[in-house]
Amino acid sequence: xxxxxxxxxxxxxxxxxxxxxxxxxxxxxxxxxxxxxxxxxxxxxxxxxxxxxxxxxxxxxxxxxxxxxxxxxxxxxxxxxxxxxxxxxxxxxxxxxxxxxxxxxxxxxxxxxxxxxxxxxxxxxxxxxxxxxxxxxxxxxxxxxxxxxxxxxxxxxxxxxxxxxxxxxxxxxxxxxxxxxxxxxxxxxxxxxxxxxxxxxxxxxxxxxxxxxxxxxxxxxxxxxxxxxxxxxxxxxxxxxxxxxxxxxxxxxxxxxxxxxxxxxxxxxxxxxxxxxxxxxxxxxxxxxxxxxxxxxxxxxxxxxxxxxxxxxxxxxxxxxxxxxxxxxxxxxxxxxxxxxxxxxxxxxxxxxxxxxxxxxxxxxxxxxxxxxxxxxxxxxxxxxxxxxxxxxxxxxxxxxxxxxxxxxxxxxxxxxxxxxxxxxxxxxxxxxxxxxxxxxxxxxxxxxxxxxxxxxxxxxxxxxxxxxxx
Numbered sequence: 001x002x003x004x005x006x007x008x009x010x011x012x013x014x015x016x017x018x019x020x021x022x023x024x025x026x027x028x029x030x031x032x033x034x035x036x037x038x039x040x041x042x043x044x045x046x047x048x049x050x051x052x053x054x055x056x057x058x059x060x061x062x063x064x065x066x067x068x069x070x071x072x073x074x075x076x077x078x079x080x081x082x083x084x085x086x087x088x089x090x091x092x093x094x095x096x097x098x099x100x101x102x103x104x105x106x107x108x109x110x111x112x113x114x115x116x117x118x119x120x121x122x123x124x125x126x127x128x129x130x131x132x133x134x135x136x137x138x139x140x141x142x143x144x145x146x147x148x149x150x151x152x153x154x155x156x157x158x159x160x161x162x163x164x165x166x167x168x169x170x171x172x173x174x175x176x177x178x179x180x181x182x183x184x185x186x187x188x189x190x191x192x193x194x195x196x197x198x199x200x201x202x203x204x205x206x207x208x209x210x211x212x213x214x215x216x217x218x219x220x221x222x223x224x225x226x227x228x229x230x231x232x233x234x235x236x237x238x239x240x241x242x243x244x245x246x247x248x249x250x251x252x253x254x255x256x257x258x259x260x261x262x263x264x265x266x267x268x269x270x271x272x273x274x275x276x277x278x279x280x281x282x283x284x285x286x287x288x289x290x291x292x293x294x295x296x297x298x299x300x301x302x303x304x305x306x307x308x309x310x311x312x313x314x315x316x317x318x319x320x321x322x323x324x325x326x327x328x329x330x331x332x333x334x335x336x337x338x339x340x341x342x343x344x345x346x347x348x349x350x351x352x353x354x355x356x357x358x359x360x361x362x363x364x365x366x367x368x369x370x371x372x373x374x375x376x377x378x379x380x381x382x383x384x385x386x387x388x389x390x391x392x393x394x395x396x397x398x399x400x401x402x403x404x405x406x407x408x409x410x411x412x413x414x415x416x417x418x419x420x421x422x423x424x425x426x427x428x429x430x431x432x433x434x435x436x437x438x439x440x441x442x443x444x445x446x447x448x449x450x451x452x453x454x455x456x457x458x459x460x461x462x463x464x465x466x467x468x469x470x471x
Contacts, residue, residue: 040070040435042077042417047429049075051419054383055390056332058461061435068435072390072417097147097207097467099216102179103199104141105187106257107166108157109247111137115185116248121170129170131250133185134163138193139258142202143179146214149234150179151262155202155222158193165189168249178240184249184257198222204325207232209281209465210267211305217279218264227276228269229289229303234262268303277326281465282355283335286310290339292324298341300353302360311359315351318343326351329380330460338380338389342368350374350389352382352422362386364422373418379460388428391418392460395432415458433458 040061052075061068069080107115119133138158144151165188169176176183187193194200197220204219216232218225235243240261245253270276270291278290282302289301296319302311318324321343329338335355342348347368354362362382366389368374379392395414419429435456 039081040068040077040079040433042072043432043434045416045430045432047419047427049429049431051388051429052390052417052431054385054388055381055419057379057381057390057392058332059330059379059392059459060461061433062457062459063436070433097214099203099207100145101200101203102143102145102181103155104143104152104181104257105138105158105164105190105193106141107135107185108137108139109256109258111135112185112247112256115166116250119250121250130167130182131170131185132165132167135166135185135187136160136163138164138187138190140193140195140199141257141260144203144216144232144234144262145179146207146216146232146234148214149236149262150240151216151232151234151264152179153225153260153262153264154258155198156195158195160187160192162192164192168254170250170252172252177237178243178255184247184254186257201323204275204277205279205327208279208287210279210287215267215279215281215287216264217276219277220275221273225264226266226269227273227291229267229276229279229287231265231267232262233265266307268301268307268309270299270301270309275324277324277341278328278339280328280337281334282337283333284355284358286355286358288337288353288355290315290326290341292318292321296321298324298326298349298351300351300360300363302355302358313353313360313363315341315363316349316365318348328466329377331381331463331466332461334463334465336382338382340368340377340380341365347375350377350380350391350420352386352389354382354386366420366422366424373416374420378415378458387423388419388421391420392416392433392458393418394458 056073058071065083067082071078115133115135119131122130122132124130136159140155140158142153142155166185167188168185169182202219202222203217205217208215210231214232216230218227218230221227243255245255246259247254247256268289270289272293273291274294276291280288282288285305287303289303291299293299298315298318300313300315301309304310323344326339326341331337337353339351340348341351349365349367351365352362353360373393377391377393380389382389393416395416414435415433417431417433418427420427
């Protein structure tokens with residue numbers, strides 16, 4: 001009996017161990033299956049792989065909740081795989097802080113009483129009522145939504161040739177925020193009041209770190225506010241709701257849409273700037289300001305913590321351009337910056353800048369020209385030698401034939417890596433980061449291709465100063 005008991009116990013323990021081993025093997029098989037399907041690999045296509053030495057680029061490939069982190073350094077590719085990562089953490093790691101804006105055509109404070117007195121109450125939907133009136137005098141306001149709250153500033157005053165219709169809610173529902181379009185009187189159709197150069201294009205680029213706060217790029221001079229870099233301090237949504245009402249809309253007391261909230265303080269406004277396009281924190285406590293001057297030259301200034309220019313370079317001639325943009329690409333050090341600068345045609349230049357000892361040690365531009373790869377570059381980094389760029393650009397595949405049901409099914413199948421000398425002498429290396437997307441496209445050929453949801457995303461790790469939570 002004792003022997004049988006002992007044998008039964010051993011058999012039971014063995015079964016438990018085997019079951020655990022099977023479960024572990026199954027989990028490992030699933031994990032390796034995911035890993036095999038989602039791993040990032042590098043394939044050399046042309047040129048000398050030694051050209052990758054001196055470059056560092058980091059990013060991640062994502063399919064739903066599966067993330068493959070990768071780092072390319074001196075030609076070596078390291079990867080790490082994770083499932084069900086913390087989305088908030090990933091957004092913080094890979095997202096640059098941005099802003100959203102809204103333009104408000106609001107009543108001037110002087111015209112409010114007369115417009116409100118002439119308003120009529122109109123029944124709209126179910127239990128919804130509106131106040132309708134007309135106005136000729138308006139104040140155009142810019143409302144800026146950013147991490148931490150909202151900023152509202154005046155842009156300009158405008159006068160309509162003919163009275164324009166304005167409306168607001170007569171009875172505001174509890175969910176109607178003070179930033180909603182129907183909270184206070186606004187012009188219904190402000191086309192006759194619009195100035196396209198100022199009303200919808202007054203901010204450029206993303207937010208950037210400025211000292212211990214946030215910097216905002218004010219694109220063009222509007223009224224007394226000059227184009228330049230500003231310290232932006234928004235008001236939290238809780239504080240906005242707590243502000244006292246300073247106007248009337250029918251029987252409702254409202255916070256007027258012309259009331260400015262938050263602060264926007266000048267930090268650096270170049271004297272000769274026509275359009276300011278980018279602000280970026282650099283090494284040694286400096287800030288980079290990129291702008292188009294009145295002589296139609298793209299320029300870059302280095303500015304110290306006191307808002308004083310310490311160095312200046314001209315980057316490129318952009319004559320005859322009505323618009324100007326400078327988009328900073330992801331970077332791995334604050335001593336370097338690579339920007340895509342362009343005017344109306346989106347070609348322009350990939351411009352590399354390096355800062356050493358408080359001044360520009362390098363500034364050189366690579367013409368984009370007709371190259372779709374350079375124009376669509378999602379990341380570009382400078383090598384340690386300062387003579388070439390490593391450019392990551394999406395590679396797309398079109399499935400089907402033109403004019404057929406699936407003829408316009410275009411999606412990304414990989415990421416091309418190009419090593420391009422800054423002297424324009426030609427590509428030294430061409431490779432591909434494979435993410436598994438090149439295996440997915442075949443599923444799209446079937447008659448149910450619209451139902452296939454395989455989507456792989458590539459993003460690039462931002463330098464610490466450039467990171468932020470995305471709105």
